[in-house]
Amino acid sequence: MRLTCSSLSLYSLPVDEVIATVAKLGFAAMDLVGIPTLQPIHLDVARRDPDELGRLARAVEDAQVEVATIVTVPSDGMPSWDPAEVNARVGWAVSACRAVSAHRLVLDAGNPIPAEQVERKQAIARWKAMIDEAHRLTSKAGVAFAVEMPHTGTLAERFDQVEELLDAMDHPDIGLDYDTSHVYRSGTSIEDGLRIIGDRVVKVALRDVGEDGEFCRPGTGRVDFRGLFALLHARKYTGDIVIELETPGVINPSDQIREIGLSRTFIEATLAGL
Known part of the structure; x- marks a missing residue:
């Protein structure tokens, strides 16, 4: 398992400073998260500035850090579902993967648009259309x-x-990003969650959940990280675990930055104790 860091952990900084900071902290790789309504935007899939990808590529090259994964939520901030715009945002994210040599794209599991009231069947159908387009584009680009x-x-x-969504999308080669905080909130144990979908997990995001139900750094909440790492080790998982x-x-x-450091210390000590 390789420990990396997400740009979301430094969401207050502009992206060039995030990339440089992650490298200075000694991480060999990072995730780049682009959410249109989270300022400052680390990857602007909504605006799609022609100069953005070049700037990102230069920042990554200057920092000598790997961008392992790009994560985005194409429908974020949209007033209504627009298939052409959603596909354009997916396309921009794939182009960003190529620009910074990221080997994986991660999308959401059907982020709702607050102003809309949509039946579940319709919501799944349009989400599947987005997934199908992303699968087509990533396959063509050689991106997981x-x-x-x-x-x-x-x-x-x-x-x-x-x-239900796995059955709907019907692409066995699409992996899953396993976020410990959302697994905890699902009401299913980490062990049972991995039993259900473990064979498809290609990335694990590390975040804890406090007694109040809010996010917190690993080791300060309710998630059993020692148990998680033991299960991943038993499954011979060799992918990224991401702060x-x-x-x-x-x-x-x-x-x-302090939170990242404390998280890293806890995670590395927990792994060493297995």
Whole structure:
């Protein structure tokens, strides 16, 4: 297993500073997360500035860090579902993967548009159309593709819904991004979750959940990380485990850097104790 860091852990910084900071912290690789409504935007799939990809590529080259995965939510911030716009955003994310040599794209499990009231069957159908287009584009570009689920607030909050979406998308080669905080919130144990979908897990995002139900850094909440790592080791998982933090109230970049450091210390000590 390789420990990496997500740009989401430094969401207060502009992307060039995030890339440089992750490298300075000694991580060999990182995830780049582009969410249109989260400022400053680390990858702007909505605006699609022609100069953006070149700037990102230069920042990555200057920092000498690998961007392993690009993560985005194409429908984020849209007033209504627009298939052409969704596909354009997916296409931009794939282009970004190629620009920074990221080997994987991760998309969401059906992020809702707040202003809409859509029946589940329709929501799954249009999500599947997005997934089909992403699968087509990533296959053509030689980029691996995964979906993050379960995930609170999406079409796949629970594992029965995860299985429903897996059946709907019908692409066995699409992997899964396994976020420990959302697995905890799903009500299913980490062990049972891995039993259900473990063979498809290609990335693990590490985040804890406190007694109040809010996100917190690993080791300060309810998630059993020692148990998780033991299960992953038993499954011979060799992919990335990613520090992905969104701790409420931790906004100052220096505090975010401190949170990353504390998370890393806890994770490495837990792994060493197996």
